[in-house]
Amino acid sequence: MTLIICMTTLPPDHPQRQVLADEVHARPFEPVSTPSVVGYVAVLVPEEARAAEMAHLGRLAQKSGASPPGPAETLWRVTLAGLRLKWERHGEFSGYLFLQPQPASSPPGGAERGAAGPAPWRSLPEGWLERIPGQTIVAARVDIRSASAGTRAGAGAARGADADELAALFGQPVVGSSIANGAGLAYTDFRLRPDGSVHMLLLDVGFNPQQAGRMLQRLLEIEAYRMLALLALPIARRQSPRIAAIESALAQLTDGIARDDGRGEELLHELTRLAAEVESGLAASRFRFGACRAYSDLVGRRIEELREARIEGMQTIAEFMSRRFSPAVATCMNVEQRLHDLSDRVSQASSLLATRVGIAREKQNQQLLASMERRARQQLRLQQTVEGLSVAAILYYVIGLVAYVAKGLEAGGVPVDAALVVLGAVPVAGAVVLWALRRARQRLRTVDQ
Numbered sequence: 001m002t003l004i005i006c007m008t009t010l011p012p013d014h015p016q017r018q019v020l021a022d023e024v025h026a027r028p029f030e031p032v033s034t035p036s037v038v039g040y041v042a043v044l045v046p047e048e049a050r051a052a053e054m055a056h057l058g059r060l061a062q063k064s065g066a067s068p069p070g071p072a073e074t075l076w077r078v079t080l081a082g083l084r085l086k087w088e089r090h091g092e093f094s095g096y097l098f099l100q101p102q103p104a105s106s107p108p109g110g111a112e113r114g115a116a117g118p119a120p121w122r123s124l125p126e127g128w129l130e131r132i133p134g135q136t137i138v139a140a141r142v143d144i145r146s147a148s149a150g151t152r153a154g155a156g157a158a159r160g161a162d163a164d165e166l167a168a169l170f171g172q173p174v175v176g177s178s179i180a181n182g183a184g185l186a187y188t189d190f191r192l193r194p195d196g197s198v199h200m201l202l203l204d205v206g207f208n209p210q211q212a213g214r215m216l217q218r219l220l221e222i223e224a225y226r227m228l229a230l231l232a233l234p235i236a237r238r239q240s241p242r243i244a245a246i247e248s249a250l251a252q253l254t255d256g257i258a259r260d261d262g263r264g265e266e267l268l269h270e271l272t273r274l275a276a277e278v279e280s281g282l283a284a285s286r287f288r289f290g291a292c293r294a295y296s297d298l299v300g301r302r303i304e305e306l307r308e309a310r311i312e313g314m315q316t317i318a319e320f321m322s323r324r325f326s327p328a329v330a331t332c333m334n335v336e337q338r339l340h341d342l343s344d345r346v347s348q349a350s351s352l353l354a355t356r357v358g359i360a361r362e363k364q365n366q367q368l369l370a371s372m373e374r375r376a377r378q379q380l381r382l383q384q385t386v387e388g389l390s391v392a393a394i395l396y397y398v399i400g401l402v403a404y405v406a407k408g409l410e411a412g413g414v415p416v417d418a419a420l421v422v423l424g425a426v427p428v429a430g431a432v433v434l435w436a437l438r439r440a441r442q443r444l445r446t447v448d449q
Contacts, residue, residue: 026074026075027088027217028075029210029213029214029216029217030084030086030097030099030213030216030217031209031210031212031213032099032144032209032212032213032216033101033209033212034144034145034146034204034207034212035101035102035103035143035144035145035146036099036100036101036102036144037100037102037119037120037141037142037143037144038097038098038099038100038120038141038142038143038144038216038220039096039097039098039100039119039120039121039139039140039141039142039197040095040096040097040098040138040139040140040141040142040220040223040224041095041096041098041129041132041136041138041139041140042093042094042095042096042136042137042138042139042224042227042228043093043094043095043096043132043133043134043135043136043137044092044093044134044135044136044137045092045093045094045133045134046134049133049134052133053094053132053133053134054068054069054071056128056131056132056133057069057076057087059128060078060080060085060124060125060128061078063080063125064078064079064080066078066079069087073089074088074089074090075087075088075089080123080124081123082100082101082123083098083099083100083120083121083123083124084098084099084100085097085098085099085124086099092228092291093134093137093224093228094134095220095224096132097220098120098121098124099120100120100123119141119195120141136196137224137227137228137231138198138223138224138227138228139196139197139198140197140198140199140200140220140223141195141197141198141199141200142199142200142201142202142216142219142220143169143199143200143201143202144202144204144212144216145201145202145203145204146203146204147184147185147203147204147205148162166187166201169187169199169201170187170188170189170191170199170201171189173189173315174187174188174189174314175187175188175189175190175314175315175316175317175319175320176188176311176314176315176316176317177306177308177309177310177311177314177316177317177318178205178308178309178310178311179215179306179307179308179309180207180211180214180215180306180307181307181309182205182206182309183205183206183207183211183215184202184203184204184205184206184207184211184212184215185201185202185203185205185311186200186201186202186203186215186219186306186317187200187201187202187203188200188201188219188317190223190226190320190324198223200219200223202215202216202219215306218302218305218306219306221298221302222299222302222303222317222321225295225296225298225299225302226295226299226321226325228291228295229291229292229295229296229299229325229329229332230292230325230328230329231288231291231292232285232288232289232291232292232332233292233328233331233332235284235285235288235289235332235335236285236289236331236332236334236335236336237331239281239285239335239339240335242277242281243281243335243338243339243342246274246277246278246342246346247342249270249274250271250274250342250345250346250349253267253270253271253274253349254349257349257352268350271346271349271350272350274346275343275346275347275350278339278342278343278346279343281339282339282340282343285335285336285339289332289333289335289336292329292332292333293329293333296325296326296329299321299325300321303317303318303321390437391430391433391434391437394433395426395429395430395433398425398429398433399422399425399426399429402421402422402425402429403418403421403422406418406421406422
């Protein structure tokens with residue numbers, strides 16, 4: 001049997017084809033064996049610190065003998081003294097995942113509350129972790145262990161981990177559930193410990209390494225996206241008193257508009273100031289509130305992907321988030337909506353007042369035009385009077401010239417009666433002057449038209 005492979009030549013690739021094809025693989029999970037201890041750190045990295053971050057990763061790569069990440073890479077893995085490190089770049093933060101497999105015979109942890117054995121990043125070079133550029137927003141430690149026989153028997157139903165073990169690790173209250181259709185149990189209290197991290201316990205009832213890696217990734221993403229979404233909460237709390245003050249001022253201004261007390265220009269100036277304040281608040285919070293909405297949606301989806309089942313007497317992660325996290329997100333969304341509503345109300349009030357001020361200005365303009373029309377009529381009448389006087393003056397000077405000419409001729413011996421010449425010239429000169437003025441008026445009218 002002969003196998004013939006036909007290589008077909010395709011048209012040229014779209015410039016973004018490879019990037020788009022790789023996008024669905026941009027956030028891969030790490031397979032995890034049981035038992036393991038996992039650490040996760042999410043760091044907010046400003047854009048100007050990205051170069052320092054890459055240089056910091058490059059120093060670790062040099063120590064481990066691995067290739068450093070490229071400038072455009074968003075995912076990098078390295079193994080250092082048995083510790084697996086995965087670095088991922090996200091939009092506004094970077095995530096560092098540390099995986100440290102444990103011997104099967106290793107003890108589960110200390111007996112005191114919060115004690116859970118050595119940190120997973122202890123194999124890193126001294127001081128490397130604390131010198132990561134940026135600010136820590138999330139730090140989590142996850143202990144992955146095999147479930148006890150009793151827990152296995154009740155997995156996915158009503159039984160969970162030993163209460164004493166949970167009390168030693170978390171205290172009260174503990175949030176937990178059966179996940180992945182009974183393949184594992186997840187516990188946490190979402191509280192920061194003295195070491196600065198949130199502790200989680202993941203019990204392996206029937207995980208394979210890939211399934212355990214997926215569940216681990218979802219738990220860590222829930223914690224990361226929860227914290228990133230709540231970055232909008234301090235902004236919402238700062239904006240609330242400011243919004244209340246603007247709403248009160250807007251109500252007073254609206255009353256002033258309704259009374260129409262003649263302070264239109266003053267009210268319009270105050271409304272412009274309020275509009276600027278509202279737009280300033282929107283500009284300062286728009287990105288953070290939009291991110292809060294996006295991150296909270298991701299938290300909800302990741303919780304759904306856990307496929308939780310209740311453990312008797314314990315809150316599930318979904319219930320905990322609905323009672324503690326969702327109200328905080330709702331507060332942020334409410335403040336955002338109030339800002340948008342306030343912007344619309346200020347805009348409507350400004351439009352109403354501007355219309356009223358415009359009408360008042362139109363009335364003033366009409367009165368001014370009427371006054372200008374009266375003055376124009378008065379000027380026209382005065383002009384007509386002056387024109388009449390001008391005719392008499394022109395006629396007087398013309399007749400005077402005729403008289404000088406006639407008297408000169410008479411004195412020169414020309415048989416001319418100067419008085420009769422002047423008398424005859426008066427009606428002729430008057431007619432000529434009147435004709436000339438009428439001709440001039442007709443030309444002016446033609447030019448105006």
